[in-house]
Amino acid sequence: MITTSSRISRALTIAGSDSGGGAGIQADLKTFQELNAFGMSAITAVTVQNTLGVHGIYELDAEIVARQIDAVVEDLGVDALKTGMISNSSILEIIADRVKRYRLSPLVVDPVMVAKGGALLLEKSAQHTLVNTLIPLARLVTPNLPEAEVLTGKRLNTEDARKEAARQILDMGAEAVVIKGGHLEGEFSTDLLFDGESFHTFTSPRISTRHTHGTGCTFSAAVTAELAKGRPLLEAVRIAKEFVTRAIAHPLELGGGHGPTNHWAFRQYRNQTVISSSPRT
Ligand SMILES: Nc1ncnc2c1ncn2[C@@H]1O[C@H](COP(=O)(O)OP(=O)(O)O)[C@@H](O)[C@H]1O
Numbered sequence: 001m002i003t004t005s006s007r008i009s010r011a012l013t014i015a016g017s018d019s020g021g022g023a024g025i026q027a028d029l030k031t032f033q034e035l036n037a038f039g040m041s042a043i044t045a046v047t048v049q050n051t052l053g054v055h056g057i058y059e060l061d062a063e064i065v066a067r068q069i070d071a072v073v074e075d076l077g078v079d080a081l082k083t084g085m086i087s088n089s090s091i092l093e094i095i096a097d098r099v100k101r102y103r104l105s106p107l108v109v110d111p112v113m114v115a116k117g118g119a120l121l122l123e124k125s126a127q128h129t130l131v132n133t134l135i136p137l138a139r140l141v142t143p144n145l146p147e148a149e150v151l152t153g154k155r156l157n158t159e160d161a162r163k164e165a166a167r168q169i170l171d172m173g174a175e176a177v178v179i180k181g182g183h184l185e186g187e188f189s190t191d192l193l194f195d196g197e198s199f200h201t202f203t204s205p206r207i208s209t210r211h212t213h214g215t216g217c218t219f220s221a222a223v224t225a226e227l228a229k230g231r232p233l234l235e236a237v238r239i240a241k242e243f244v245t246r247a248i249a250h251p252l253e254l255g256g257g258h259g260p261t262n263h264w265a266f267r268q269y270r271n272q273t274v275i276s277s278s279p280r281t
């Protein structure tokens with residue numbers, strides 16, 4: 001049961017905790033807050049993490065993840081939700097069970113696989129479970145380039161290949177996909193959206209910085225917050241791209257490694273439009 005009468009937009013993240021505060025649950029809740037959505041969480045794993053890397057991963061039992069979702073849904077209600085780090089098949093399966101049982105939607109699936117520092121966040125054996133369980137339930141899937149390559153089994157070094165991959169991901173049952181461009185080379189970071197009808201691109205200048213820890217989490221959380229408010233998908237993605245670009249463009253310079261992005265930059269630099277979209281949304 002989802003209560004929709006409230007005027008408060010309620011967004012749920014189901015993801016891993018990042019003690020360093022730049023990615024995972026922490027990035028998601030900060031983003032929800034900045035975009036005026038009420039944030040709630042179901043934690044899948046506790047990571048011991050800072051800007052230097054992931055130093056430990058402690059998975060929670062699938063049952064504990066499910067009970068957090070139950071508690072949130074049965075009392076507070078959910079207008080939109082996202083998933084992030086889910087490290088194994090049993091957690092993936094129980095989340096899919098709850099999404100179907102409560103008809104939770106719209107669902108944004110960020111198929112987190114590997115941290116920027118190289119740590120494996122999704123067991124290799126669970127990759128096919130992700131495809132079979134959560135992707136068919138998704139309003140939007142948001143792979144980065146390496147994740148889109150794993151999902152499709154193809155090298156995606158041309159725009160045509162990325163368009164074909166987007167079609168392939170919709171064939172898995174998702175309603176829409178954004179293949180993010182952070183891992184592309186060149187002077188722009190272009191995200192490619194396919195909604196089953198047409199392709200759209202969202203482009204920003206590539207910002208030269210090592211402080212990109214949590215960009216993917218932040219982007220998918222911003223889409224989720226906007227969907228919770230009832231925005232159409234294209235508009236939600238455009239705002240999310242603007243949010244993450246400002247967060248990267250105004251770094252906080254924290255930590256000795258890959259630092260977090262600046263979640264309050266979207267609000268602080270509200271008059272700066274830094275991205276372009278095609279066709280215009
Ligand atoms: N150096 C950069 N300059 C501008 N935008 C970037 C940069 N790196 C990532 N982004 C943007 O941040 C978002 C997350 O991208 P990406 O890095 O591909 O995901 P992930 O964090 O999942 O690896 C996308 O909207 C992407 O375009």
Ligand SMILES: Cc1ncc(COP(=O)(O)O)c(N)n1
Binds near residue numbers: 115117
């Ligand atoms: C708990 C958690 N979730 C997601 C990421 C991915 O973020 P990034 O790719 O920027 O390391 C992470 N490092 N930790």
